[in-house]
Amino acid sequence: MDYVFTILILIGLFVILASSFDLVIGHCGLISIAHPIFYAIGAYISAMLSKQSGMPIPLSILCGGVGALLASALVAVPALRVSGDYLLIASIGFQLGLIELAKHFHEIGGAGGLTNIPSFLIKDFGRESYVVLVLVLAAATVLFIRWLTQGPYGRMMTAMRDDELAFSMLGRNAIWVKVAVFAIGSGIAGIAGGLYAHYFRFLEPDQFGLLQSSAVLTMVVVGGMRTTMGPVIGAIVLQLMPQIITFFNLPPSILGPLQGLLFTGLVLFFMFVRPQGLLPAADLWAGRNRDGDAGHSRKEARS
Amino acid sequence: MFDLAVVSQILWTSFATSSYFVLFAVAFALVLKVNKVFNFAQAGVMTCGFYAAYVGVRMLNLPGYAGFMLGIAGGVAMSFVLEYFGFAVLRQRKASAMFVFIFTLIASQFIAYAVMMIFGTWPTTIFASMFWPVTLVGGIAVSAWDMPAITATVTVLAALWAFLKYSRNGQFMLAVADNADLAELYGIQKDRILMMSMLLAGVIVSIGMFLYGTRAQVQASAATELMLFAVAATILGGIGNIWGAAIAAVVLGVVQNSSILFIPSAWQGFLLFAFLFFAIVLFPSGFRLPERRNTLKRTVVAPQALTDGKGH
Numbered sequence: 001m002d003y004v005f006t007i008l009i010l011i012g013l014f015v016i017l018a019s020s021f022d023l024v025i026g027h028c029g030l031i032s033i034a035h036p037i038f039y040a041i042g043a044y045i046s047a048m049l050s051k052q053s054g055m056p057i058p059l060s061i062l063c064g065g066v067g068a069l070l071a072s073a074l075v076a077v078p079a080l081r082v083s084g085d086y087l088l089i090a091s092i093g094f095q096l097g098l099i100e101l102a103k104h105f106h107e108i109g110g111a112g113g114l115t116n117i118p119s120f121l122i123k124d125f126g127r128e129s130y131v132v133l134v135l136v137l138a139a140a141t142v143l144f145i146r147w148l149t150q151g152p153y154g155r156m157m158t159a160m161r162d163d164e165l166a167f168s169m170l171g172r173n174a175i176w177v178k179v180a181v182f183a184i185g186s187g188i189a190g191i192a193g194g195l196y197a198h199y200f201r202f203l204e205p206d207q208f209g210l211l212q213s214s215a216v217l218t219m220v221v222v223g224g225m226r227t228t229m230g231p232v233i234g235a236i237v238l239q240l241m242p243q244i245i246t247f248f249n250l251p252p253s254i255l256g257p258l259q260g261l262l263f264t265g266l267v268l269f270f271m272f273v274r275p276q277g278l279l280p281a282a283d284l285w286a287g288r289n290r291d292g293d294a295g296h297s298r299k300e301a302r303s
Numbered sequence: 304m305f306d307l308a309v310v311s312q313i314l315w316t317s318f319a320t321s322s323y324f325v326l327f328a329v330a331f332a333l334v335l336k337v338n339k340v341f342n343f344a345q346a347g348v349m350t351c352g353f354y355a356a357y358v359g360v361r362m363l364n365l366p367g368y369a370g371f372m373l374g375i376a377g378g379v380a381m382s383f384v385l386e387y388f389g390f391a392v393l394r395q396r397k398a399s400a401m402f403v404f405i406f407t408l409i410a411s412q413f414i415a416y417a418v419m420m421i422f423g424t425w426p427t428t429i430f431a432s433m434f435w436p437v438t439l440v441g442g443i444a445v446s447a448w449d450m451p452a453i454t455a456t457v458t459v460l461a462a463l464w465a466f467l468k469y470s471r472n473g474q475f476m477l478a479v480a481d482n483a484d485l486a487e488l489y490g491i492q493k494d495r496i497l498m499m500s501m502l503l504a505g506v507i508v509s510i511g512m513f514l515y516g517t518r519a520q521v522q523a524s525a526a527t528e529l530m531l532f533a534v535a536a537t538i539l540g541g542i543g544n545i546w547g548a549a550i551a552a553v554v555l556g557v558v559q560n561s562s563i564l565f566i567p568s569a570w571q572g573f574l575l576f577a578f579l580f581f582a583i584v585l586f587p588s589g590f591r592l593p594e595r596r597n598t599l600k601r602t603v604v605a606p607q608a609l610t611d612g613k614g615h
Contacts, residue, residue: 217405
């Protein structure tokens with residue numbers, strides 16, 4: 001039963017991660033794949049605060065979220081000043097650099113990992129309680145992002161994503177919107193990181209590298225970018241699928257690359273065969289091609 | 304520690320090892336300039352180039368030059384696959400920059416995992432031994448690898464320069480880089496030129512990976528870090544400036560390797576990511592040297608030339 005609970009917790013955590021990542025990359029159109037590093041920042045801050053200073057765990061998880069939020073603003077403010085494309089490279093540099101940095105800090109466990117992180121709820125109320133907590137927070141995240149993207153703020157994001165120049169001409173500050181959305185998405189990931197740390201009680205820098213980035217990106221692309229339920233479906237499908245592979249009892253040297261191959265292969269497959277994902281967004285990928293062509297033909301017809 | 308001989312040795316070794324960094328940076332900058340793509344899939348091309356050479360030399364026991372040719376063939380083949388089945392399709396669909404970015408990243412990861420499945424995760428080299436005989440020149444140990452590597456890099460750079468400046472296809476490449484639509488209007492086949500630039504980059508990175516693989520151990524995921532170095536150099540050198548990227552790669556290579564004088568060697572890897580991050584944040588347009596004054600050449604036209612050339 002513990003195995004099932006763990007899978008459910010992982011599904012819940014990845015629903016939070018994928019949904020918050022979709023907010024950044026899908027709804028706001030910010031090109032970054034460094035989402036897992038904010039998950040890591042939240043996890044490490046929460047673990048260290050509760051372990052070293054004895055801070056109550058719910059508060060330390062919140063602090064983890066705030067830490068991730070601030071760190072993301074630190075990356076986004078200078079990188080977004082230049083151009084959206086640079087954010088991707090700056091964020092990769094930030095992600096891999098921070099992982100490298102974490103490997104050399106023995107105070108946070110170094111490359112060997114941070115162990116003996118205090119657990120939360122499980123001792124007093126059992127694993128079921130943690131499953132409920134994570135799933136409730138996952139549902140809350142999905143609803144919050146739905147509320148955010150379908151309200152006035154969502155329309156503002158859409159306007160900015162579709163035509164940043166026109167958006168700025170209306171007197172809106174595009175950089176501020178981008179930084180805010182990036183920070184909100186990263187803050188949510190940081191909270192998920194805290195939840196991860198206090199359940200698994202072990203953190204290792206390499207867990208939050210490019211494989212994790214590929215996994216979260218796969219969930220969003222496969223599920224359907226810029227939809228409420230797409231990342232949820234993506235997270236469920238892609239958490240359950242690797243479990244099937246584990247039943248083959250493959251050696252770890254094969255299992256890791258096979259999982260990576262599966263994730264990246266699925267993204268490539270969906271990119272070329274079904275770019276709109278399992279649940280297509282209303283306007284996604286119809287994109288510039290059709291609109292542009294249609295626009296041209298309309299103009300031609302008029303002339 | 305700051306003995307002149309030690310410093311000279313470190314600087315020389317850093318300079319020699321920057322040879323392959325230069326090739327990676329030049330290839331990345333070329334594709335960025337012509338194809339307008341931050342080609343993170345270059346890591347996949349590098350991986351294929353290395354493992355093709357590895358198969359030739361270590362598994363098929365072919366001589367080094369055959370392994371070298373096989374390495375280039377591997378890199379070029381992967382470049383072709385990426386351009387033909389990837390970039391060209393995405394261009395046709397008018398995919399957004401984000402989509403193309405994701406494709407390059409995921410493609411490089413996919414290739415790395417596929418190679419891990421085939422060759423395992425253990426690091427390896429092209430030749431069984433990484434030992435190169437050393438000669439003392441003025442107190443500096445120069446290995447038998449250094450001069451051929453530097454010569455190869457300089458030759459590649461000179462050939463690329465000559466190709467871009469004097470060959471018809473090279474000039475087409477610059478025209479496409481400048482304005483692809485206008486170039487097409489003038490009858491240049493844009494897709495052919497974009498393919499050519501990808502293949503050329505494939506050749507350059509494969510040579511770089513052969514040099515790297517004869518000096519250091521390589522594993523499937525190593526190319527990503529090497530490529531990130533190229534990204535940092537390209538940004539510092541100024542986007543669109545191939546030769547600026549080459550110079551930046553030499554400077555970064557020397558700085559990273561000679562950092563051992565100031566910081567523990569364990570932190571050298573971290574420096575790369577610091578370069579990358581700060582290159583974008585502080586120098587997004589690269590280092591700009593003061594602009595050269597372009598004074599117009601006064602050309603005095605001979606009175607005859609103003610007429611029909613016959614003095615009328």
